[in-house]
Amino acid sequence: MNKKELEKIKEKALQEHIPIIMDDTLEVIEERLKQNPPKRILEIGTAVGYSAICFTDFLAPDGLIDTIEREKDRVEEAKENLKKTEVEEKVNIYEGDAIDILPKLNEKYDAVFIDAAKGKYPFFLKESLRMIKPNGVIFADNILYKGYVMSDYNKHKQRTAVRNLREYIKEVSENPNLETEILEVGDGLAISRVKK
Numbered sequence: 001m002n003k004k005e006l007e008k009i010k011e012k013a014l015q016e017h018i019p020i021i022m023d024d025t026l027e028v029i030e031e032r033l034k035q036n037p038p039k040r041i042l043e044i045g046t047a048v049g050y051s052a053i054c055f056t057d058f059l060a061p062d063g064l065i066d067t068i069e070r071e072k073d074r075v076e077e078a079k080e081n082l083k084k085t086e087v088e089e090k091v092n093i094y095e096g097d098a099i100d101i102l103p104k105l106n107e108k109y110d111a112v113f114i115d116a117a118k119g120k121y122p123f124f125l126k127e128s129l130r131m132i133k134p135n136g137v138i139f140a141d142n143i144l145y146k147g148y149v150m151s152d153y154n155k156h157k158q159r160t161a162v163r164n165l166r167e168y169i170k171e172v173s174e175n176p177n178l179e180t181e182i183l184e185v186g187d188g189l190a191i192s193r194v195k196k
């Protein structure tokens with residue numbers, strides 16, 4: 001992968017306030033994935049491809065990433081970024097709303113990275129559970145949402161997002177087939193390991 005191009009993509013995304021994955025969150029994901037490099041990763045929320053490009057470094061040889069993005073301009077930019085960093089063969093972008101695309105997918109994934117509309121996390125979880133392999137891992141970014149999720153804060157215009165993030169945490173915590181940790185890295189990261 002072309003790291004120099006990756007740095008430029010990161011700088012541009014930060015300048016444009018695109019919410020790309022934070023460095024500490026990426027480090028934790030790398031640490032979890034490198035023990036057993038995944039063959040297939042599903043990402044929900046591509047933006048300009050930054051995280052997907054980073055994840056190509058964690059794949060098994062011949063590994064592949066599927067990633068979903070609904071904003072046309074971002075899909076175009078992500079495709080250019082995949083070319084610039086020379087990873088276009090490892091990342092497949094689905095353009096459209098994950099709400100429509102996920103139910104049509106029938107792959108099995110070793111890892112899922114949920115990083116899109118916070119109000120849809122419970123739906124993304126349901127679809128991820130349908131497609132995750134035994135011993136796979138589901139990561140959910142921004143799970144603590146600036147601290148709103150763990151406070152008694154509920155009069156915010158983002159209350160639907162907060163309610164759904166809380167619902168996500170409840171579901172992964174209560175599911176007997178998952179082993180879940182909630183980490184305070186970045187904007188909060190939920191890591192759920194599938195037992196079987």
Ligand code: SAH
Nearest residue numbers: 020021045047050051069070097098116117
């Ligand atoms: N994973 C990226 C950042 C993603 S930002 C990175 O770390 O580099 C979240 C992205 O999800 C935005 O680009 C937004 O357009 C997209 N998104 C939000 N809701 C979506 C949905 N329902 N379906 C598809 N994409 C969605």
Ligand code: MG
Nearest residue numbers: 019115141142
């Ligand atoms: Mg995020």
